[in-house]
Amino acid sequence: MIIDCHGHYTTEPADLKRFRQEQTKAAQNKTAPPLRASLKMSDDEIRDSLECAQLKLQRERGTDLTIFSPRASGMGHHIGDESVSLEWSQICNDLIHRVCALYPQNFIGVCQLPQSPGVPPKNSAAELTRCVTELGFVGCNLNPDPSGGYFNAPPMTDKSWFPLYEKMIELDVPCMIHVSGCCNPAMHTTGSYYLNADTMVFMQVILSDLFKNFPKLKFIIPHGGGAVPFHWGRFRGLAQDMKLPDLRAHLLKNIFFDTCVYHLPGQELLARVIPVDNILFASEMIGAVRGIDPETGHHFDDTKRYIEQLSLSTEDKAKIYEGNARQVYGRLSAQLDKQFAAA
Numbered sequence: 001m002i003i004d005c006h007g008h009y010t011t012e013p014a015d016l017k018r019f020r021q022e023q024t025k026a027a028q029n030k031t032a033p034p035l036r037a038s039l040k041m042s043d044d045e046i047r048d049s050l051e052c053a054q055l056k057l058q059r060e061r062g063t064d065l066t067i068f069s070p071r072a073s074g075m076g077h078h079i080g081d082e083s084v085s086l087e088w089s090q091i092c093n094d095l096i097h098r099v100c101a102l103y104p105q106n107f108i109g110v111c112q113l114p115q116s117p118g119v120p121p122k123n124s125a126a127e128l129t130r131c132v133t134e135l136g137f138v139g140c141n142l143n144p145d146p147s148g149g150y151f152n153a154p155p156m157t158d159k160s161w162f163p164l165y166e167k168m169i170e171l172d173v174p175c176m177i178h179v180s181g182c183c184n185p186a187m188h189t190t191g192s193y194y195l196n197a198d199t200m201v202f203m204q205v206i207l208s209d210l211f212k213n214f215p216k217l218k219f220i221i222p223h224g225g226g227a228v229p230f231h232w233g234r235f236r237g238l239a240q241d242m243k244l245p246d247l248r249a250h251l252l253k254n255i256f257f258d259t260c261v262y263h264l265p266g267q268e269l270l271a272r273v274i275p276v277d278n279i280l281f282a283s284e285m286i287g288a289v290r291g292i293d294p295e296t297g298h299h300f301d302d303t304k305r306y307i308e309q310l311s312l313s314t315e316d317k318a319k320i321y322e323g324n325a326r327q328v329y330g331r332l333s334a335q336l337d338k339q340f341a342a343a
C-alpha cells in the first residue's frame with residue numbers, strides 16, 4: 001500500500017469559499033456572520049471536485065490512500081476570534097469527514113484546529129477529540145504561528161502547549177506542524193513561510209526537553225523538514241556546542257519528515273541524512289507546486305517518482321510508503337480496517 005501522508009482538500013466546492021469570504025468580512029466589520037445552514041455542498045459536487053483531481057492523480061501515480069486535511073493556507077487562524085476559528089474548523093473538518101465517507105478506501109482524515117492568536121492551545125483539545133473519536137480522524141495539523149506570519153506565539157516547547165500534547169498522546173494521534181496563509185508581506189506562503197516555520201520548530205525542540213517529558217509525542221515536519229536535512233551538520237554542531245544530546249537520541253524517536261521535496265537531488269539528500277524510519281511518503285498534491293518540471297517531463301509534486309529512483313532496499317521503501325505511517329499514526333491501521341469494511 002502507498003500512503004500519502006500529506007494532502008489537503010484544495011479543490012473544495014465553490015460555496016465553501018463564498019461562506020468563508022462572508023465569514024471573514026463579518027468578522028472584520030463586526031457584522032452578523034453568514035449562517036452555517038446557508039452552506040450548500042452536495043455529495044455530487046464533492047465527488048466531482050475529487051474525481052478529476054486528487055483521485056485522478058492517485059490512480060495515475062499509483063498511490064492508494066491520502067491522509068487528508070482541510071486546505072492549510074485556508075485555516076486562517078488569524079482571522080476573527082476564537083469563535084470564528086472554531087466554526088470554520090468544524091465546517092472544514094466535517095467536510096473532510098464527508099470526503100472520507102464517500103471514498104473510505106482513498107482518504108483518511110486529519111483535522112485543522114480552532115487555534116487563534118493569544119488563545120491557549122488547550123482550547124483546541126475539544127475539537128481534536130471530536131474529530132478523532134466521532135469522525136475517525138487519525139491526526140491534526142498544528143500551527144506554530146496562529147498570527148499568520150508574525151511568529152509571536154510562544155515556542156512549541158512552552159508549557160502552554162502541554163495540555164494539547166497530553167490530549168494528542170491520550171488519543172494516540174500525531175500532529176503535522178503546519179502554518180497557514182501568510183499575511184506578512186516579507187514572506188511568500190508556500191515558498192518561504194511554510195519552510196521557515198518547519199525549520200523554526202525543529203530548532204525549538206532541539207533546545208528543549210520536550211520529548212523527554214512527552215516520550216510518546218509525535219511531530220511530523222512537512223515539506224521535507226524545511227531546511228533541516230540540508231543543514232543537519234549545523235543542527236548537530238549547535239547541539240554539540242550546547243552540550244545537548246546527539247540529535248538521533250534527542251529527537252528522532254519523535255520527529256518525522258515527509259517527502260514533499262520536489263526534485264530528485266533533494267529527495268536523495270533527505271534519504272541519506274535522515275534515517276529511513278523517520279521518513280514518511282507524501283506529495284502534498286494538489287498543492288503549492290502544480291506544474292510540470294521541464295527537466296523531467298513530470299509533475300514536480302509526483303514525489304513517488306523520486307522515491308522509486310532512490311538506491312534503497314524494497315523493505316526500506318515499504319517503510320517510507322506505508323510502514324512508518326502506520327507506526328506514526330497510531331490509529332491508522334484500525335481506522336483503515338473500519339473504512340475498508342464500510343466500503
Ligand SMILES: [Zn+2]
Pocket residue numbers: 006008072178222284
Ligand atoms: Zn500542507
